[in-house]
Amino acid sequence: xxxxxxxxxxxxxxxxxxxxxxxxxxxxxxxxxxxxxxxxxxxxxxxxxxxxxxxxxxxxxxxxxxxxxxxxxxxxxxxxxxxxxxxxxxxxxxxxxxxxxxxxxxxxxxxxxxxxxxxxxxxxxxxxxxxxxxxxxxxxxxxxxxxxxxxxxxxxxxxxxxxxxxxxxxxxxxxxxxxxxxxxxxxxxxxxxxxxxxxxxxxxxxxxxxxxx
Numbered sequence: 221x222x223x224x225x226x227x228x229x230x231x232x233x234x235x236x237x238x239x240x241x242x243x244x245x246x247x248x249x250x251x252x253x254x255x256x257x258x259x260x261x262x263x264x265x266x267x268x269x270x271x272x273x274x275x276x277x278x279x280x281x282x283x284x285x286x287x288x289x290x291x292x293x294x295x296x297x298x299x300x301x302x303x304x305x306x307x308x309x310x311x312x313x314x315x316x317x318x319x320x321x322x323x324x325x326x327x328x329x330x331x332x333x334x335x336x337x338x339x340x341x342x343x344x345x346x347x348x349x350x351x352x353x354x355x356x357x358x359x360x361x362x363x364x365x366x367x368x369x370x371x372x373x374x375x376x377x378x379x380x381x382x383x384x385x386x387x388x389x390x391x392x393x394x395x396x397x398x399x400x401x402x403x404x405x406x407x408x409x410x411x412x413x414x415x416x417x418x419x420x421x422x423x424x425x426x427x428x429x430x431x432x433x
Contacts, residue, residue: 222308222336223399223422227259229392230307230336230425235263237427239303239332242266247301247326249290249319250309254280269298293318297325305334308423311357311366316375320382324430333384333428337370339391341424343417344408351407356399375426384428391421 234240242264248257251270258280260268270278270285278285286298291314304323310316323333338357339345348356358366376386399422408417 222255223392226307226336226392226423227256230256230305230334231259231263233390233425234303234332234334240265244303245269245299245301246303246305247271247298249304249306249322250312251278251285254278254283254285256305256307257283269301271298290318290322291315293322295325296322299326300328301326302328302331303334304331307334307336308338310335310370311337311368313368316368316370317378317382320379320384323384323428324382327430329430329432331430332387333426333430335370335426335428336392336423337426338366339419339421339424340369341372341419342391342421343412343415344404347407347411348404351404370424370426372424379428383431385431386426387429388427389419390425390427391419392423392425393421395420 231240240263244265245267246260246265248270251257251272254270257268257270261283268283270283271288272278272285273289275285275287304327306319310319313319327333340355340357345356348354355369358369372389379386
């Protein structure tokens with residue numbers, strides 16, 4: 221389940237980079253009920269495909285949705301796409317390399333892989349870890365299916381192995397937070413003038429580009 225406003229934010233970011241043209245082919249991995257694909261469809265995109273472990277919940281017409289377990293990826297192809305999206309998915313994967321392998325096989329050279337994930341780099345997240353020794357979004361109060369916290373340098377190294385480079389990293393929301401309160405929020409506000417907080421927000425959106433070769 222994506223945070224409120226995340227889909228509109230991601231769409232606006234991609235649109236500003238000319239990555240939401242009507243004739244563009246887009247594959248959404250972990251499409252769920254189809255909320256993100258519906259957002260794309262309502263904007264005029266027609267070449268849309270979804271993948272999900274459970275397609276019984278997918279309720280859109282005019283869009284192909286294939287049942288698929290990403291943990292069992294073995295080179296399958298569903299077409300050649302200019303954009304592949306995986307919103308709030310990678311943190312659920314026991315093997316995130318499968319996501320990059322799938323993207324490599326199904327993305328056109330120079331195409332864009334869009335990943336969004338909980339932000340563990342923000343100042344409140346770092347302070348929570350300092351105070352409690354537990355990562356927010358991955359502690360006992362979080363979604364129990366969250367198993368892979370995305371640390372930027374690790375993702376960068378893994379992406380390189382699969383022929384991708386991280387082109388951009390964008391915070392959502394661009395200002396403020398929605399998941400922190402109490403002592404963590406208060407302490408963050410007090411320390412923000414003193415401590416570096418280059419990546420605020422509850423989520424990070426990564427734009428990875430497949431190398432041309």
